[in-house]
Amino acid sequence: MQSAVDDRDQWPLGTFVDAVETSLRDFVATQQATVDSVGPVYTDAVAELTSFVFRGGKRIRPAFAWTGFLGAGGDPHAAGADAVLDVCSALEFVQACALVHDDIIDASSTRRGFPTVHVTFAERHRTAGWRGNSDKFGESVAILLGDIALCWADDLVRAAALDSATSARLAPVWSAMRTEVLGGQLLDIAVEASGDDSVEAALQIDRYKTAAYTVERPLLIGGTLAGAGPELLEVYSTFGADIGIAFQLRDDLLGVFGDPSVTGKPSGDDLREGKRTVLLAAALDAADERDPATAAALRAGIGTDLSEAAVDDLRAQMIDLGAVDDVERRITTLTDSALAALNASDVTEDAKRRLTAMAYTATRRTS
Amino acid sequence: MQSAVDDRDQWPLGTFVDAVETSLRDFVATQQATVDSVGPVYTDAVAELTSFVFRGGKRIRPAFAWTGFLGAGGDPHAAGADAVLDVCSALEFVQACALVHDDIIDASSTRRGFPTVHVTFAERHRTAGWRGNSDKFGESVAILLGDIALCWADDLVRAAALDSATSARLAPVWSAMRTEVLGGQLLDIAVEASGDDSVEAALQIDRYKTAAYTVERPLLIGGTLAGAGPELLEVYSTFGADIGIAFQLRDDLLGVFGDPSVTGKPSGDDLREGKRTVLLAAALDAADERDPATAAALRAGIGTDLSEAAVDDLRAQMIDLGAVDDVERRITTLTDSALAALNASDVTEDAKRRLTAMAYTATRRTS
Numbered sequence: 001m002q003s004a005v006d007d008r009d010q011w012p013l014g015t016f017v018d019a020v021e022t023s024l025r026d027f028v029a030t031q032q033a034t035v036d037s038v039g040p041v042y043t044d045a046v047a048e049l050t051s052f053v054f055r056g057g058k059r060i061r062p063a064f065a066w067t068g069f070l071g072a073g074g075d076p077h078a079a080g081a082d083a084v085l086d087v088c089s090a091l092e093f094v095q096a097c098a099l100v101h102d103d104i105i106d107a108s109s110t111r112r113g114f115p116t117v118h119v120t121f122a123e124r125h126r127t128a129g130w131r132g133n134s135d136k137f138g139e140s141v142a143i144l145l146g147d148i149a150l151c152w153a154d155d156l157v158r159a160a161a162l163d164s165a166t167s168a169r170l171a172p173v174w175s176a177m178r179t180e181v182l183g184g185q186l187l188d189i190a191v192e193a194s195g196d197d198s199v200e201a202a203l204q205i206d207r208y209k210t211a212a213y214t215v216e217r218p219l220l221i222g223g224t225l226a227g228a229g230p231e232l233l234e235v236y237s238t239f240g241a242d243i244g245i246a247f248q249l250r251d252d253l254l255g256v257f258g259d260p261s262v263t264g265k266p267s268g269d270d271l272r273e274g275k276r277t278v279l280l281a282a283a284l285d286a287a288d289e290r291d292p293a294t295a296a297a298l299r300a301g302i303g304t305d306l307s308e309a310a311v312d313d314l315r316a317q318m319i320d321l322g323a324v325d326d327v328e329r330r331i332t333t334l335t336d337s338a339l340a341a342l343n344a345s346d347v348t349e350d351a352k353r354r355l356t357a358m359a360y361t362a363t364r365r366t367s
Numbered sequence: 368m369q370s371a372v373d374d375r376d377q378w379p380l381g382t383f384v385d386a387v388e389t390s391l392r393d394f395v396a397t398q399q400a401t402v403d404s405v406g407p408v409y410t411d412a413v414a415e416l417t418s419f420v421f422r423g424g425k426r427i428r429p430a431f432a433w434t435g436f437l438g439a440g441g442d443p444h445a446a447g448a449d450a451v452l453d454v455c456s457a458l459e460f461v462q463a464c465a466l467v468h469d470d471i472i473d474a475s476s477t478r479r480g481f482p483t484v485h486v487t488f489a490e491r492h493r494t495a496g497w498r499g500n501s502d503k504f505g506e507s508v509a510i511l512l513g514d515i516a517l518c519w520a521d522d523l524v525r526a527a528a529l530d531s532a533t534s535a536r537l538a539p540v541w542s543a544m545r546t547e548v549l550g551g552q553l554l555d556i557a558v559e560a561s562g563d564d565s566v567e568a569a570l571q572i573d574r575y576k577t578a579a580y581t582v583e584r585p586l587l588i589g590g591t592l593a594g595a596g597p598e599l600l601e602v603y604s605t606f607g608a609d610i611g612i613a614f615q616l617r618d619d620l621l622g623v624f625g626d627p628s629v630t631g632k633p634s635g636d637d638l639r640e641g642k643r644t645v646l647l648a649a650a651l652d653a654a655d656e657r658d659p660a661t662a663a664a665l666r667a668g669i670g671t672d673l674s675e676a677a678v679d680d681l682r683a684q685m686i687d688l689g690a691v692d693d694v695e696r697r698i699t700t701l702t703d704s705a706l707a708a709l710n711a712s713d714v715t716e717d718a719k720r721r722l723t724a725m726a727y728t729a730t731r732r733t734s
Contacts, residue, residue, distance in 0.1 A: 034543050038550030038575050041557040101514065105507040130560040137560055140472040143510060144553050147468065147517060148546065154521040155542040164531050175522040176401050179515065183405030186511050190408040193497040193504055208405050303498075 008076030009350065013063065020062045023089035024053060027156045048120060049145045053096045055112045061095060061218045062088035064240070067358065068222025071351025072232055084225045086160035087170070091218060093153035098181060100146035104139050105189060106273075118142035169224050177217035184209025191276050197299070199281040203245065206278065211244025215362075235345040239355065242338035246331045247362040252277035253327060254367070256315060262367045268311035274303020278330070283323035294321070335363050375443030376717065380430065387429045390456035391420060394523045415487060416512045420463045422479045428462060428585045429455035431607070434725065435589025438718025439599055451592045453527035454537070458585060460520035465548060467513035471506050472556060473640075485509035529592075536591050544584035551576025558643050564666075566648040570612065573645065578611025582729075602712040606722065609705035613698045614729040619644035620694055621734070623682060629734040635678035641670025645697070650690035661688070702730050
């Protein structure tokens with residue numbers, strides 16, 4: 001669906017993001033007639049979904065998939081490369097579903113600086129003075145729009161019209177990516193509900209909800225599309241799992257210690273929401289061993305409407321308990337092992353440089 | 368994925384249902400390792416989803432798709448017929464998502480004689496004494512399980528490994544089916560919220576939420592898999608839209624006048640829930656013209672917790688206003704036009720007999 005563009009093997013991120021968005025726009029255009037046939041209500045709702053998709057920033061999953069393709073020797077100028085770009089872009093529809101549904105599950109009111117989809121439609125219902133419960137209406141619309149995004153992810157992969165052999169190779173990887181991320185989301189809410197605050201539980205969530213979904217599977221999708229052999233795919237798997245977990249661990253630190261003016265969300269919100277992070281689990285682990293009173297105080301405070309002063313106290317305790325050092329060490333260890341695996345591999349030199357940069361961006365960022 | 372079975376062109380419904388369930392079971396087995404890798408929480412939740420899928424009765428959508436395949440001259444004994452059966456079966460995963468998510472949207476507590484999925488997980492949360500709101504937890508799990516069903520529908524189609532040409536033909540039909548039904552669901556909640564009680568709005572919902580999804584698109588999927596030409600597909604489209612709407616109109620009558628001991632749901636529930644049916648719209652239309660007081664009484668009563676006596680009154684009014692006759696006439700007209708199109712077509716004689724029987728079952732049933 002893409003027009004030919006030169007230097008696809010050297011695309012800077014901005015150009016790549018544009019190419020992804022063109023692919024998404026071209027696809028949405030193919031669906032417009034069907035959407036419109038149902039009626040203006042559907043046209044309007046889908047327009048809201050597509051606005052949401054086009055507000056999505058960094059396209060990190062498509063970028064890992066495309067780099068995975070290049071790194072395995074995929075030819076970005078070959079006839080089939082447009083199809084590869086479409087498959088990469090389709091990851092953004094999966095992500096749209098994940099975010100829209102997650103925002104219902106987490107009862108989040110803002111996303112990407114805008115009201116979340118369910119809040120938007122609740123507001124419309126309220127403003128129109130419609131019948132029934134506005135919040136319920138908003139959630140219902142958001143459930144359906146998330147479903148559409150999920151369907152469109154598959155439709156875009158199908159529309160890419162890969163040859164049979166490639167399609168057959170892709171099928172199990174594409175399938176596992178979606179089944180895993182949904183499992184990770186389920187695990188997340190179950191662990192939070194059950195109050196399991198172990199490091200192991202938090203790592204298992206990171207593994208499936210973030211690492212496999214954000215880095216590992218996208219790389220494997222790209223590699224598979226390039227026809228990579230099992231050894232290279234194994235390297236992608238190691239690199240992806242390690243960097244993906246490190247990425248989440250950095251996110252956890254930013255959720256507690258990040259600068260709100262840089263991260264764009266109130267610092268300490270992870271503590272107020274009671275998010276089960278490795279950081280928190282490590283703090284509780286250490287406190288259980290050395291200082292049961294602090295452990296009890298942490299457990300009592302987490303997930304409550306903490307004052308700024310209380311958040312500051314919890315931050316100090318996490319540092320004192322060595323949890324921050326522990327998480328920083330984990331990030332370093334994971335990044336080192338990922339880069340070691342990458343550097344010892346047959347991944348192309350260009351892609352090695354690119355993936356190394358992406359690894360640092362993911363694990364050393366401040367937002 | 369199916370073992371060879373004789374007489375696939377003459378399968379009685381029971382045997383066909385068994386074949387669909389074997390296809391679904393075989394597919395689920397291929398996903399088990401991925402599911403288990405995430406953890407026992409996921410294994411248990413997915414087991415609940417698959418139980419739900421296997422409780423699903425008549426497999427009406429796969430049956431229309433398979434008949435569409437046979438009717439277009441598809442060879443049920445050919446090498447590719449197992450793949451066709453897999454695609455037919457995949458419709459049951461789409462339906463599982465539609466039902467699980469619809470039950471959240473409608474806040475339904477029972478389905479197929481069992482607690483709905485969100486109620487099941489709310490109960491588990493309550494029984495385990497977990498943290499947070501049990502109902503919210505149940506809905507969250509049900510959102511995710513519906514998503515998995517939707518993904519698996521696509522995964523099963525992909526696993527069917529159709530050849531490229533067939534896959535390319537199928538893509539737009541498969542895509543439209545899902546985009547349309549989600550649009551129909553959205554229209555349904557929007558029409559109910561806005562209070563639009565016109566016949567046109569009710570018919571538009573029937574067209575997309577039921578007819579296209581239940582009969583028309585399944586027939587087109589089957590026909591497309593058999594390589595049917597545009598004329599035959601046009602016949603399927605006419606037949607499917609007409610019978611699909613007639614099916615829903617019969618459902619509407621049963622929802623108000625059906626025998627609870629046969630339908631399995633309390634009669635009059637459609638009136639208590641305020642469902643926007645053609646039946647209700649026709650009654651309101653007639654009342655607006657002839658008897659504004661009755662129109663006002665109908666509008667005031669619909670969607671409230673009506674007593675049995677009040678339900679009886681509304682029933683009598685709907686009969687007196689001619690709405691029941693109107694809907695019965697519509698069913699007859701639609702069935703006649705569908706069968707006329709079918710009989711004038713090149714659909715195979717066997718399939719004509721079968722589709723005629725299915726049309727009568729769908730439009731004359733008592734449950």
